[in-house]
Amino acid sequence: xxxxxxRMDHYCPWLANSVGFYNHKxxxxxxxxxxxxxxxxxxxxxHALAHVAGGFAANPGQLLFLLEGFSISGLLSVIVxxxxxxxxxxxxxxxxxxxxxxxxxxGGGGEAGELSKNIVARMPQxxxxxxxxxxxxxxxxxxxxxxxxxxxxxxxxxxxxxFEVNREAKEVLRGELGILHDGDLEKGRRRSSxxxxxQPIDISSDEEENNTNVK
Numbered sequence: 001x002x003x004x005x006x007r008m009d010h011y012c013p014w015l016a017n018s019v020g021f022y023n024h025k026x027x028x029x030x031x032x033x034x035x036x037x038x039x040x041x042x043x044x045x046x047h048a049l050a051h052v053a054g055g056f057a058a059n060p061g062q063l064l065f066l067l068e069g070f071s072i073s074g075l076l077s078v079i080v081x082x083x084x085x086x087x088x089x090x091x092x093x094x095x096x097x098x099x100x101x102x103x104x105x106x107g108g109g110g111e112a113g114e115l116s117k118n119i120v121a122r123m124p125q126x127x128x129x130x131x132x133x134x135x136x137x138x139x140x141x142x143x144x145x146x147x148x149x150x151x152x153x154x155x156x157x158x159x160x161x162x163f164e165v166n167r168e169a170k171e172v173l174r175g176e177l178g179i180l181h182d183g184d185l186e187k188g189r190r191r192s193s194x195x196x197x198x199q200p201i202d203i204s205s206d207e208e209e210n211n212t213n214v215k
Contacts, residue, residue: 006160128169
C-alpha cells in the first residue's frame with residue numbers, strides 16, 4: 001500500500017481501502033447496515049414464498065423473481081452475518097484482524113519484542129488492550145453510546161497513537177521495566193501497518209514525564 005495505517009485492522013478489497021483507526025467505526029456500521037438490509041429482504045421474500053406455497057396465486061414471472069431475490073439475499077446474508085459477528089467479537093475483545101491472524105499463526109509472538117512476548121505468555125487468551133466490554137467498544141465507536149449507530153465521527157478516542165492497557169499487562173510492564181506507578185502505564189501505543197503487531201516498549205529515557213507503552 002505504501003503507507004502506514006494507525007491501528008490497522010485489515011485491508012478490505014471490497015472497499016479498496018484499509019480499515020484502521022480513523023474509519024473502523026464506519027466499516028463496522030457499513031457491515032451492520034448491510035446485515036440488517038440483507039436479512040430483512042430475505043425474511044420478506046420467505047414470507048412471500050410461504051404465501052405462494054399456501055395457495056396464493058403467482059404467475060411464473062413473479063415466482064422467478066422471488067426465487068432469484070431469495071437466492072441473492074440469502075447468499076449475502078449467509079456470508080455477511082457471520083463476518084459481522086466476527087468483527088463484533090473482535091471489537092468486544094479489543095483485537096484487530098491482523099493481531100488475531102498473527103496470534104493464530106505463531107501464538108502471538110511473531111515479530112514482537114521480548115516485552116510483548118512476556119505479556120502474551122502471561123495472557124495467552126486475552127489482549128493486553130482488552131479493558132472491558134464497554135470501554136473496548138468506546139475505543140472504536142466513541143465515548144458517547146448514543147451516537148454508536150450513527151455514521152458520525154467518534155469522539156474521545158484519542159489520536160490513534162496511545163491506547164490503554166489492562167491491569168495484567170500493567171503488572172508485566174511494571175515488573176519488566178521497573179515502573180512503580182500505574183500512572184506511568186496509563187497509556188499504551190500500537191503499531192501502525194508499517195509494523196506488525198502492537199507492542200509496548202519503554203520510552204522512559206526520552207519521555208521521562210510521560211512514560212507510555214509504545215507500539
